[in-house]
Amino acid sequence: MGKRKKLLIKISVALAGITLTVTVIFFTPLWGTAILLSFLSAKGCYELLIPTGVIKSKAAACCCIILSTAIVWLQYFDMFETGLVMLSLLLLTFVLICFAVSGRFGESKSIAYIFLAMLIFPAFFSLLLPVMKEKAGNQLVLIPFIAAWSADTGAQFGGMAFGKHKLAPHISPNKSIEGFICGLFGSTLGMGIYELIIHLMGRPVPVVSLLAFGLLGATFGTVGDLFFSYIKREHGLKDFGSLMPEHGGVLDRFDSVVFVIPLFYIYMNLFTVA
Numbered sequence: 001m002g003k004r005k006k007l008l009i010k011i012s013v014a015l016a017g018i019t020l021t022v023t024v025i026f027f028t029p030l031w032g033t034a035i036l037l038s039f040l041s042a043k044g045c046y047e048l049l050i051p052t053g054v055i056k057s058k059a060a061a062c063c064c065i066i067l068s069t070a071i072v073w074l075q076y077f078d079m080f081e082t083g084l085v086m087l088s089l090l091l092l093t094f095v096l097i098c099f100a101v102s103g104r105f106g107e108s109k110s111i112a113y114i115f116l117a118m119l120i121f122p123a124f125f126s127l128l129l130p131v132m133k134e135k136a137g138n139q140l141v142l143i144p145f146i147a148a149w150s151a152d153t154g155a156q157f158g159g160m161a162f163g164k165h166k167l168a169p170h171i172s173p174n175k176s177i178e179g180f181i182c183g184l185f186g187s188t189l190g191m192g193i194y195e196l197i198i199h200l201m202g203r204p205v206p207v208v209s210l211l212a213f214g215l216l217g218a219t220f221g222t223v224g225d226l227f228f229s230y231i232k233r234e235h236g237l238k239d240f241g242s243l244m245p246e247h248g249g250v251l252d253r254f255d256s257v258v259f260v261i262p263l264f265y266i267y268m269n270l271f272t273v274a
Contacts, residue, residue: 013244017253021145025138033132033141034076038069041122043250044258047240048117052231054110063094064114068122075126084123091118113231124258127265134268139198143210144264146190147217148224148256154186155179155222167222172229180222187218213267217260224259228252 024032045068049055055064067087074083091114131141159179167175191214228251232240241249251258 017244022142025132025141030129030132031076034072034129037122037125037128038072040250040254041068041072041125043241043243044068044121044125044254045117047249047251048113048121048231051237051240052113052235054113054117064118067091067094068118071119071122072126072129075123075129080123080126084119088119091115121258124262127261131265131268136198139201140268143191143194143213144217144260145257146194147187147214147264148221148260150190150214151183151187151218151221152225152256154189154218155183158182158186168226171226171233175222175226180218183222184215184218187221188214190214191217209271213264216263216267220259220263221256224256227259228255 021036024036042065045065046061049061049064055061067090070087071080071084074080074087128141128144131137134140155175156179158181159174159176162178162182163176165177166173167177167180188211191210195210228240232238239248240251243249244253
């Protein structure tokens with residue numbers, strides 16, 4: 001397949017995904033967003049556990065996926081804190097039984113992956129629901145996506161044009177320091193444009209707040225990207241999945257976003273953004 005055709009497919013898939021996400025957020029009740037987040041959490045859980053070989057049993061994988069979606073619905077029904085503690089206890093018991101039955105002890109890395117897939121990743125995603133419950137939440141909830149993806153775009157084009165010095169050669173050889181700097185500018189620009197759009201929609205947000213978050217979002221988005229790149233490199237994976245042609249799986253597309261969402265949740269509660 002030629003580069004031009006691949007680029008066309010990549011752009012088409014990206015536009016389709018953005019259209020679907022915006023439609024769900026703006027034109028369905030809150031439970032519509034919860035269903036979307038449940039799907040992303042379940043698919044992300046699957047991609048962390050199956051392609052990496054952490055869990056080989058389909059039954060065990062199904063249990064993990066079900067528990068990961070439960071995190072989202074606990075947030076939806078305002079039972080997040082109590083439910084998270086309860087699920088953590090269930091998870092510890094579940095992991096102990098799995099490793100006791102299989103006889104595979106001492107695999108602390110596998111246990112860490114299970115916690116990441118079943119608790120941390122869905123918990124981060126579920127933080128979009130309380131953001132949605134804020135006034136004009138369906139506008140605010142797009143901020144972490146814009147911050148992360150505009151930084152990705154800036155870093156990609158900046159790296160192609162100016163990239164000379166490797167940012168993390170042992171984890172992601174294609175990333176450069178110059179690309180990272182361009183990503184900071186890209187995210188800040190994206191936040192500035194979105195602030196203008198929100199202002200025109202009658203929901204003014206202090207521009208300094210969003211511009212500052214653009215810098216933070218780009219930085220933490222890069223951390224998320226490198227984090228999941230490390231996992232792929234550790235297990236010899238090019239992509240976590242093939243759900244989205246030319247984009248990979250959920251974790252390939254949302255690797256940066258998943259680190260920016262909790263950052264925005266904290267930022268929103270510390271400063272007057274919502």
